[in-house]
Structures are given as C-alpha cells and as structure tokens.
Amino acid sequence: MYVAVKGGEKAIDAAHRLLGEERRGNPEIPEITTTQIGEQLTLAVDRVMTEGSLYDRELAAVAIKQARGDLIEAIFLIRASRTTLPRYGYSTPIETSDMLIRRRISAAFKDMPGGQILGPTFDYTHRLLEFEASETPAAPVETGPADLDRTMPRVLDLIGAEGLIEAASSTSGEPGDLTREPLAFPADRDLRLQSLVRGDEGFLLALGYSTQRGYGRSHPFAGEIRYGEVSVSFTPEELGFEIEIGAIDITECEMINQFKGSAGVPPQFTRGYGLSFGQCERKAMSMALVDRALRVRELDEEQTAPAQDEEFVLSHADNVQATGFVEHLKLPHYVDFQAELELLRRLRREVQGLDQEAAE
Amino acid sequence: MALDSPQSKKETTARQKWMSLLAGARKERLDTLFPRDRLPSFTYLRKPETGLVMLRGRQGGTGSPFNIGETTLTRCSIRLTNGTIGHAFVMGRSHEHAVSAAVCDALLQGPENAQLTEAVITPLARERAERERQMALKNAATKVDFFTMVRGDVD
Structure with missing residues (x-):
C-alpha cells in the first residue's frame, strides 16, 4: 500500500530544473526542434501516436522531445493530453x-x-552503420516507368x-x-x-x-x-x-x-x-x-x-498502465515497509523466545 | 428533407469536395491561396475549438468496425454579413486553418463561387493529384519481381 507523503517541494523543483538542463544537453550544440523530430524520427513519432492512441504528428513530436526520447514516457504524455480534449464523435470506418x-x-x-x-x-538493407549518412546528401530518388x-x-x-x-468478420451493432x-x-x-x-x-x-x-x-x-x-x-x-x-x-x-x-x-x-x-x-x-x-x-x-x-x-x-504500476514501487512506501519490518522483528522475537524456552 | 432532391444532392457533392480539399490542404498553402489578411467580415457561430474524433477501422480490413484510436480535429462555424453560414472540420489543432476553411466554405456557397473555385479549389485539387502522382511514380521504382528458385532435391 502507498501512503501519501508531504514535503520536499523545494527538492522536487530543483530536480525538475536539473532534468531540464539534462534534456537540453550541451548548450553549445544546437537544440533539436520538434519539426526535425516530426520529419526525421518518423517511426518514433508513429509509435508514440499508435500506442498513445492519438493521431497527431506534432503532439507526438513534442512529447518525444519532452520525454528525452523515452517513448513510453512520451506515450504517457500523449495519453494524458488526450484526456483534456472533448470528444466530437466517431469517424466513418477507414477503407x-x-x-x-x-x-x-x-x-x-x-x-x-x-x-x-x-x-x-529497412528490408534487404545490410544493417551496416553508415557514418557518412548524415553528412552527404541522399542520392535522388528514382521514379518508376509508369504510375x-x-x-x-x-x-x-x-x-x-x-x-x-x-x-x-461481420457482426452487427456499435463497436x-x-x-x-x-x-x-x-x-x-x-x-x-x-x-x-x-x-x-x-x-x-x-x-x-x-x-x-x-x-x-x-x-x-x-x-x-x-x-x-x-x-x-x-x-x-x-x-x-x-x-x-x-x-x-x-x-x-x-x-x-x-x-x-x-x-x-x-x-x-x-x-x-x-x-x-x-x-x-x-x-x-x-x-x-x-x-x-x-x-x-x-x-x-x-x-x-x-x-x-x-x-x-x-x-x-x-x-502506460504497466509502467504506472511497476514504477510506483519507487515512490515512498515508508509506512508500509515499517509495518512489515515490525512484523518480521516480532516473528523473530517469538521464534527466539520459543528457542530459549526449549533450551531451558 | 431538402437534401434528398437531386439539385441539392449535387450541391452537397460539390460542397463535400471543396470542404475535403480545404481540410486536406497544407495550412501554409491555404494561406497563400486564400490570404488571411483579406478575409471578409464575419461573426463566429462557433469559435475555433479543438477536440477528438475516434477513428474507426474494419476487422480484417473489410469486416465489422472497431475503434482504432483518436485524432485531433478543429472545428469552426462562421456567418458572413449576408447571412451565409460556413463550417470547417479540419484534422489537427490549427485554429487559423479552421477559420480560413470555414470562411472559404461560406463564400463558395455564394456569388464568389466561380472566382474562388478558380483561385483556391482548382489549384488545391490539381496539387493533390500531382502529389499523389509523384508518390506513385517514386513507389513504382520499388516494384519488385521475385524469382522462385527451384528446390535442389534432384535425382
């Protein structure tokens, strides 16, 4: 069980400022833009949209940047963001x-x-790192003989x-x-x-x-x-x-x-x-x-x-559910743990007491 | 309902077409073709607002519907001084895009139809077709013929 704790606001603020500094990295290196993420890290954006359950390339790019590239954190941000918006309805099924x-x-x-x-x-690529890839312009794309x-x-x-x-399958009724x-x-x-x-x-x-x-x-x-x-x-x-x-x-x-x-x-x-x-x-x-x-x-x-x-x-x-439950384990569980510790000490005292009785 | 008459059905079809093109246009392109500093005066029936639409797909691609996930959608409704009402429903979160599209929708229903069709809708339709053609041409170069090798269990 998790019991709420109070306090630590100052330290938490400081930790978040430090996070911001870490996210920015070396200030002498140009800052990455969300437009660059949207254009060049497209598959990361696609994954965040799919698992964030929200099709919006710009929002996904913002989330990836804010999450320092941690895609599950970015998915979490997108899920949280969608809860702030009203629902207007359902689309016609895409064809x-x-x-x-x-x-x-x-x-x-x-x-x-x-x-x-x-x-x-990526199929049929050699999976060899291409160090020059970022420096030389890509060869022009060919076009096929016909549409x-x-x-x-x-x-x-x-x-x-x-x-x-x-x-x-064809079942009737609203999905x-x-x-x-x-x-x-x-x-x-x-x-x-x-x-x-x-x-x-x-x-x-x-x-x-x-x-x-x-x-x-x-x-x-x-x-x-x-x-x-x-x-x-x-x-x-x-x-x-x-x-x-x-x-x-x-x-x-x-x-x-x-x-x-x-x-x-x-x-x-x-x-x-x-x-x-x-x-x-x-x-x-x-x-x-x-x-x-x-x-x-x-x-x-x-x-x-x-x-x-x-x-x-x-x-x-x-x-998002999984990470919530796994990661909540790192939040303060002091009261809970103290109770378990106390229980364990009592059990051991009882066992030792019995041992002493047996020895006497 | 009036929508059922052949005449209004035709109008609906034309309107569906221009609303689709206005929604699908890149915002920067729409701003060039239909500059925002030259919009006529109008009042908001509904100020631009962003919400969600749940996207649906089909089981097995062609079967019963299921919910995939949502998309952002911005909607806006305006009234021109002559009373014509324009609507816009545009994927994404751009309020400016939705306002321009709603005003354009209203104008296209009136006497400016011919002029605006030529200045905005026809170029958008042409550019969409050209973009699709270019994409198809690039993809055609990746069309592949695989040869099946005969398995080697020979006499």
Missing part, C-alpha cells in the same frame, strides 16, 4: 482497400495484381473468391470503446483489436514470437502488408452529410493462418489482423499474430499458451 499505396507486399503470392511494392523499407495502380486488390480476396479463407467502458472479459474481437492497437510493441512482439515458437501455434503467412495513406471521413451533426477531414498514414497486416474445418464448414484458412498508425510494421505484424491467437474461443480451439489467454494478454499489453 484500407482504397489506400494510396506506399508499400504493399505479400509473402504468400509472388505475382498478384498490382505487384509487390517495396516502398520505403502504380491507384487502388490494389486485397490479396486475401484472391483466395476469398474461392472460399479458401474465412470471411472478414465497443474501451476509452468509455473499462475492458471486461470475455472481450469481443472489436475490443481486443482496439486494445491491441494501443498495446506495447515489445510485449506484442514477444507474444507473437511465442506463437511462432510453438506456444499456441497457428502457422502464419504474411498474406499482405500494406502501408500508405487513407482519407478520414466524418459526419458532423450540423451538416448531416459526410466530409473528409484529412488523411492518415496506416500500416495494415493480414495474416493467413492454419485452416480449420468443422462438420458444417469445409476446411479454410483463418485470419489474423494487425493495424497501426504510420509505418509501425513490426507492431502490425505482431498484432496480427496475437489477434489470431486470441481467437481461440470463436474458432473453438484449445487454449494452451499465454498468447491465447485474452485476460492475460489484454490486461498486460498497455504500457
């Missing part, structure tokens, strides 16, 4: 099928309509037409919103997906990895990964019709998983779905693995592994 594609690959099909578009990727198709068919639709993969109602178990897939999008990348990466290593095996293929821009539409009450309010960058991963059949349904592949703001590709892939693993109930599978336990996964995926 990732209409994405303005910047990257689109499939590990299942070599030749699919629209083609494999590598886009801006890409404006829209590209979804890879999973290619086998969906033959009935070889289950349909994307749940865990920012309005606390998560309760069992949780339906809409809430699980919302929870996974904001879940910690490292935690989901480890869980996804565990499913590959045999803990809740589901034999995945990356059916399609696409990254690009989708427009966002919203219907304001005062207008009564839908308008575009802007566009967001999104990464989507559709995994094709082990088939499944039953008395009524012939065997077919199953799906796992991952989504992130920006280009958090590792996150989207991990999420798709974990989403599939968590579908044990609806697919009537045996729950044997941690990644299949929704209460375990969803209760521990949020890094």
Whole structure:
C-alpha cells in the first residue's frame, strides 16, 4: 500500500530544473526542434501516436522531445493530453482497400495484381552503420516507368473468391470503446483489436514470437502488408452529410493462418489482423499474430499458451498502465515497509523466545 | 428533407469536395491561396475549438468496425454579413486553418463561387493529384519481381 507523503517541494523543483538542463544537453550544440523530430524520427513519432492512441504528428513530436526520447514516457504524455480534449464523435470506418499505396507486399503470392511494392523499407538493407549518412546528401530518388495502380486488390480476396479463407468478420451493432467502458472479459474481437492497437510493441512482439515458437501455434503467412495513406471521413451533426477531414498514414497486416474445418464448414484458412498508425510494421505484424491467437474461443480451439489467454494478454499489453504500476514501487512506501519490518522483528522475537524456552 | 432532391444532392457533392480539399490542404498553402489578411467580415457561430474524433477501422480490413484510436480535429462555424453560414472540420489543432476553411466554405456557397473555385479549389485539387502522382511514380521504382528458385532435391 502507498501512503501519501508531504514535503520536499523545494527538492522536487530543483530536480525538475536539473532534468531540464539534462534534456537540453550541451548548450553549445544546437537544440533539436520538434519539426526535425516530426520529419526525421518518423517511426518514433508513429509509435508514440499508435500506442498513445492519438493521431497527431506534432503532439507526438513534442512529447518525444519532452520525454528525452523515452517513448513510453512520451506515450504517457500523449495519453494524458488526450484526456483534456472533448470528444466530437466517431469517424466513418477507414477503407484500407482504397489506400494510396506506399508499400504493399505479400509473402504468400509472388505475382498478384498490382505487384509487390517495396516502398520505403529497412528490408534487404545490410544493417551496416553508415557514418557518412548524415553528412552527404541522399542520392535522388528514382521514379518508376509508369504510375502504380491507384487502388490494389486485397490479396486475401484472391483466395476469398474461392472460399479458401474465412470471411472478414461481420457482426452487427456499435463497436465497443474501451476509452468509455473499462475492458471486461470475455472481450469481443472489436475490443481486443482496439486494445491491441494501443498495446506495447515489445510485449506484442514477444507474444507473437511465442506463437511462432510453438506456444499456441497457428502457422502464419504474411498474406499482405500494406502501408500508405487513407482519407478520414466524418459526419458532423450540423451538416448531416459526410466530409473528409484529412488523411492518415496506416500500416495494415493480414495474416493467413492454419485452416480449420468443422462438420458444417469445409476446411479454410483463418485470419489474423494487425493495424497501426504510420509505418509501425513490426507492431502490425505482431498484432496480427496475437489477434489470431486470441481467437481461440470463436474458432473453438484449445487454449494452451499465454498468447491465447485474452485476460492475460489484454490486461498486460498497455504500457502506460504497466509502467504506472511497476514504477510506483519507487515512490515512498515508508509506512508500509515499517509495518512489515515490525512484523518480521516480532516473528523473530517469538521464534527466539520459543528457542530459549526449549533450551531451558 | 431538402437534401434528398437531386439539385441539392449535387450541391452537397460539390460542397463535400471543396470542404475535403480545404481540410486536406497544407495550412501554409491555404494561406497563400486564400490570404488571411483579406478575409471578409464575419461573426463566429462557433469559435475555433479543438477536440477528438475516434477513428474507426474494419476487422480484417473489410469486416465489422472497431475503434482504432483518436485524432485531433478543429472545428469552426462562421456567418458572413449576408447571412451565409460556413463550417470547417479540419484534422489537427490549427485554429487559423479552421477559420480560413470555414470562411472559404461560406463564400463558395455564394456569388464568389466561380472566382474562388478558380483561385483556391482548382489549384488545391490539381496539387493533390500531382502529389499523389509523384508518390506513385517514386513507389513504382520499388516494384519488385521475385524469382522462385527451384528446390535442389534432384535425382
């Protein structure tokens, strides 16, 4: 138990001023701007937006700077910031099928309509440090021979037409919103997906990895990964019709998983779905693995592994909650600890007393 | 409701298009095409204010909706001296962007439509299309053909 303490204001102020000085670093080195962070540390910004659960590049860049690059601290700042703003409503569901594609690959099909578009990727780089990278201007980007198709068919639709993969789920009713109602178990897939999008990348990466290593095996293929821009539409009450309010960058991963059949349904592949703001590709892939693993109930599978336990996964995926509980341990627990210390001393006195009696 | 008549539907479509372009424009670009120091006089029905919209996606990309996370949105409503009302709903937190977009929306509903379409909306539409084309051209250079190697279990 944590008992409130008072005092120490002066020391706390001084600590925060010292933090400010540390954050600034050597004053002879130019100060980094949030515009630079937004333009050049884009994947850090993408992660803070995804796990902070707020799409706003400028705010994420401010948070990263303020947090000295500690992304979980930055995510915490974004979550706190969003609570100060009113909610105007819900967007129309984004249509990732209409994405303005910047990257689109499939590990299942070599030749699919629209083609494999590598886009801006770390894949196939040599992972050698490039010390001159910051000093020489980058080589100009090449352009291709012709325009890409404006829209590209979804890879999973290619086998969906033959009935070889289950349909994307279609349940009716308003999706749940865990920012309005606390998560309760069992949780339906809409809430699980919302929870996974904001879940910690490292935690989901480890869980996804565990499913590959045999803990809740589901034999995945990356059916399609696409990254690009989708427009966002919203219907304001005062207008009564839908308008575009802007566009967001999104990464989507559709995994094709082990088939499944039953008395009524012939065997077919199953799906796992991952989504992130920006280009958090590792996150989207991990999420798709974990989403599939968590579908044990609806697919009537045996729950044997941690990644299949929704209460375990969803209760521990949020890094703001997790860091809050872990880090609260460093706050003063003096009263609590004194009580335990006193208890331990008394127990030892009693034991020693008994020993003495036995010796006499 | 009036919205159902074909005439007003057409007007709605045109308005949806210009509101989208005004919302999606870079603020600096909008300021150049529609300078803020030359706005006509207007009154606020709702001063610019920033809030959140919960973004929705679809399970499996095409299935039932779920909530992804929020975005910031700034909205503003104004009335011109001739009574025309303009609205703006713009992703992000720029109050100035929302005010300019709301005033432009009101003007586009009146006699200035042709002149403003030419000066603001047409260039924004052209630039959006050009930006998308450039992006597609750059990405086309990264289109890859993988060759499958034959596995080596031969006789």
